[in-house]
Amino acid sequence: MNDLSFAPASASPSPVKANGAFFVETVTWVQHWTESLFSFRTTRDPGLRFSSGQFVMVGLVKEEDGKPLVRAYSIASPAWHEELEFYSIKVADGPLTSRLQKIKVGDEVLIGRKPTGTLVLDGLKPGKRLYMMGTGTGLAPWLSLVRDPEVYERFDEVIVTHTVREVADLNYRELLSGALAEDEILGELIGPKLRYYPTVTREAFQTQGRITDLIASGQLFRDLGVPPLDPATDRVMLCGGPSVLADLKQQLLDLGYEEGSIASPGDFVLERAFVET
Numbered sequence: 001m002n003d004l005s006f007a008p009a010s011a012s013p014s015p016v017k018a019n020g021a022f023f024v025e026t027v028t029w030v031q032h033w034t035e036s037l038f039s040f041r042t043t044r045d046p047g048l049r050f051s052s053g054q055f056v057m058v059g060l061v062k063e064e065d066g067k068p069l070v071r072a073y074s075i076a077s078p079a080w081h082e083e084l085e086f087y088s089i090k091v092a093d094g095p096l097t098s099r100l101q102k103i104k105v106g107d108e109v110l111i112g113r114k115p116t117g118t119l120v121l122d123g124l125k126p127g128k129r130l131y132m133m134g135t136g137t138g139l140a141p142w143l144s145l146v147r148d149p150e151v152y153e154r155f156d157e158v159i160v161t162h163t164v165r166e167v168a169d170l171n172y173r174e175l176l177s178g179a180l181a182e183d184e185i186l187g188e189l190i191g192p193k194l195r196y197y198p199t200v201t202r203e204a205f206q207t208q209g210r211i212t213d214l215i216a217s218g219q220l221f222r223d224l225g226v227p228p229l230d231p232a233t234d235r236v237m238l239c240g241g242p243s244v245l246a247d248l249k250q251q252l253l254d255l256g257y258e259e260g261s262i263a264s265p266g267d268f269v270l271e272r273a274f275v276e277t
Contacts, residue, residue, distance in 0.1 A: 022057070022068060022110040023048060027103050028083060033171040037137070038101055039076070041085045042109055050115035051122070052079045052148040053141045053237070055271070057112030058086060059096055068110055071096050074140035074239065074271070075115065078147040084111065087140040087171070119145070119237050121154060123260045123269040127235040129226065130155040133211055133248060135163045135240030141271065142239070143172060146180060152189050155235070159195040159224065163211045163244070165202045173198060195224060212247045231257045231267045238270035245270055 025042035032038045050056065052075075059070030077085035090101040103109065119141045124130075130151065132142040142160050145151050151158055164170055173196075181191035199207045199214060207214070207223065214220040221228050229236070229252070236257065238248050249259070252268050260266025 020113075022070075022112055024108050025084065025111045027105055027107045027109060030104060032101075034168050036090050037088070037169060037171055038090060039085060039087045039171070040103060041077070041083045042111065044082055044084045045111070048084075048111070048113065048115070050075060050079055051120045052144040052151075053119035053121070053271075054115040054117040054144075055141070056084075056115045057110070058100075059110045060099055061110070069096050069099075070110060070112065074117070074119070074138075074144070076140040076143040078144050080148070085143070087137050087143065089137055117141075117271055118261060118269045119239060119271045120262065120269075121145075121150060122262050123265055124235045124237075125260065125265045125267060127155065127267075128233040129157045129159065129235070131159045131161065131229075131234060131236045133161045133163075133236065133238050133240070135211070135244050136169070138238075138240030139172060140239070141237070143175075145237075146176070146190070146194060147186065149186065149189055152193050156193065157195065157226070158193050159197060159226075161197040161199065161211050161220070163199045163201065163240070165200070167200055167203050167205055170198050170200070197224065210244065212244060212251060215248075215251055229255055229257075231255060234267075236268035238268065 023045040027040055027042050029041040055072045055074045057070040058073040059068055061067065062069050073086045075084055076087045077083060088097060088100065091097045132145060134142055139162050146158065146160060160176055162170060176196040180194060181187050199209060199211060201210055218228060236252060238245055249270060257267040260269050
């Protein structure tokens with residue numbers, strides 16, 4: 001997070017025009033982590049209200065007809081922040097990300113006016129320990145929630161797991177492994193409660209394997225020094241690829257967990273709202 005390098009210069013996207021469904025915001029920062037992952041921030045309209053963990057539609061206008069081309073992105077910045085941050089994959093032939101990955105500071109993007117999503121605290125029953133389990137860019141909503149003081153007011157311990165293919169994909173590792181705990185404003189609140197558990201599936205690393213396997217074997221809990229998942233005390237949020245989400249959900253159901261929503265809070269919630277194209 002300390003490396004604030006910007007995207008290389010490229011042709012700017014077409015000018016963006018506002019309409020009833022979108023705000024037009026200006027890009028303020030771009031970080032290319034790898035050849036397949038990048039983050040960016042934009043200005044935030046004062047009228048946009050959201051809860052940490054929600055997603056919003058983000059995009060550009062089509063060059064051929066001027067119509068919006070948008071996808072759902074989890075907001076990676078906390079609800080209190082003056083800017084909006086997003087974490088994205090790059091798809092060479094993706095309708096949106098093939099263009100979005102070329103944005104630079106000063107360019108304009110569309111931001112939907114109606115944030116939504118299930119990865120919010122109000123979808124969970126009270127508990128002692130909160131797990132946020134993400135794969136790939138499914139880390140994004142956790143980046144929002146771990147910077148929200150309300151999370152630490154509700155839970156005694158907050159554990160973020162991030163499973164990726166290669167070590168270079170562990171973006172935001174510095175932030176989660178130490179920088180947040182040292183933050184001059186939030187550090188005192190976050191420091192004693194936040195735990196970060198990165199895992200890698202295709203390279204040698206201190207912790208290797210899919211999060212589902214690490215749960216099944218009990219390694220996750222041994223490494224953290226905590227009891228196995230228990231619906232009486234532990235709450236879980238899930239975000240990531242569809243296959244791992246399905247497996248994680250089944251593991252939780254087998255343990256007696258009940259899926260929650262804002263209308264009916266439960267033991268876990270899940271979301272698939274991150275861009276793939």
